Amino acid sequence: DAGVTQSPTHxxxxxxxxxxxxxxxxxxxxxVSWYQQVLGQGPQFxxxxxxxxxxxRGNFPDRFSARQFPNYSSELNVNALLLGDSALYxxxxxxxxxxxxxxxxxxxxxxxxx
Amino acid sequence: KNEVEQSPQNLTAQEGEFITINxxxxxxxxxxxxxQQHPGGGIVSLFMLSSxxxxxxxxxxxxxxxxxxxxxxxxxxxxxxxxxxxxxxxNYAGNNRKxxxxxxxxLAVNP
Numbered sequence: 001d002a003g004v005t006q007s008p009t010h011x012x013x014x015x016x017x018x019x020x021x022x023x024x025x026x027x028x029x030x031x032v033s034w035y036q037q038v039l040g041q042g043p044q045f046x047x048x049x050x051x052x053x054x055x056x057r058g059n060f061p062d063r064f065s066a067r068q069f070p071n072y073s074s075e076l077n078v079n080a081l082l083l084g085d086s087a088l089y090x091x092x093x094x095x096x097x098x099x100x101x102x103x104x105x106x107x108x109x110x111x112x113x114x
Numbered sequence: 115k116n117e118v119e120q121s122p123q124n125l126t127a128q129e130g131e132f133i134t135i136n137x138x139x140x141x142x143x144x145x146x147x148x149x150q151q152h153p154g155g156g157i158v159s160l161f162m163l164s165s166x167x168x169x170x171x172x173x174x175x176x177x178x179x180x181x182x183x184x185x186x187x188x189x190x191x192x193x194x195x196x197x198x199x200x201x202x203x204x205n206y207a208g209n210n211r212k213x214x215x216x217x218x219x220x221l222a223v224n225p
Contacts, residue, residue, distance in 0.1 A: 033213075037155075042200060042215040056212050088155045103147055103213075105157040 002027070004093050006106035013081050014114050021076040021109045025093030029104070031055070032074040034066055035090040037108075043090055049074055050096070078111075086113045117141050120201050120216035127223050133188040135219045137201030140182065145204040147213070148175050148186045152197045160186070160199075191223045 005024045013019050025032050031050040035043035048056035049068035068074045072093075078085055088108045118139045127133050137146070148160040161168050161175040163184065168175050172191075177184040188195055201216040 042217045043157075043213075044215075045212040048212065058212060090155070090157060092157075102162045103149070103157075103159045105149075105159070108155040108157075110155065 004091055004104050004106035006089075006091050006109050008109055009107065010110045010112075012112045012114060015081055015083060017081050017113075019078050019081060019111060021078075021089050021091075021111070022073065023076070023091030023093075023106060024073045025091075026104050029093035029095050030072050031094045031096055032068060032072065033092045033094075034074070034076045035092065036060070037088040037090060038084075039087070046076065046089075081113045083113050086111060116217065117205075117214050118201055118203055118216040120199075120219050122219060123217070124220045125222070127191050127221070129192060129223055129225050131191050131223075133191050133195075133221065133223075135186045135199050135201075135221070137184045137186070137216055138182060139184075139201075139203050139214070141203065141205045141214065143203040143205055146177055146184050147202045147204070148184070149200045149202060150197045151200060151218070157200070188221075193223045193225050196222050 004026055007022045023032055033048040034046040036046055037043045045058035046060050047066040052068045063079045066076045088110050090108045091106045092103045121136045146163045149157050150160050151157045163175055163177040172189045174187040198218040198220050200218045202213040205214050
């Protein structure tokens, strides 16, 4: 059974561009969360989606948006990229939106903004 | 002050040593996670605790809800245990079911 898959694994963009990152949760998992991890720091919560609805949002500007599809996969979109958006973007899936579920992470998408 | 504090921040051990990493938190939680992150990024969930103690191989995790404290122990440490170990707590703030992360403990185990 496949784990959480993220794509692309690495990408390079320039300032002002737009990026879309994708995440497929573990089969049967309905909740997806997105995290940003800047080099040398811990992950920062961006969004949580459950059953295609946003259930949580971290302290990120409106340039960051996300959505979840009927098959529970998710996209994270970042507009007007800034140098500071360079980070590892991690996706985690859990069976539900309750706090009792174990977390399963993808390998991440490493974004470099030049 | 961070809501989740880990200590030590950095730890170097010799192969075979017993290792303890501590996590203290200041918020009400529904669960506490211990995670491992190797260089290059991927995060692996080690334990999810809401009470008591769990053991998996050479890893043991304990939590004391009253004291708001958890420990991760590694017995007979090995160089392959070298990684960043992160404590994260699940806190309900309204409808925001987010994780609050510690800053991590960077462990290096020397042969």
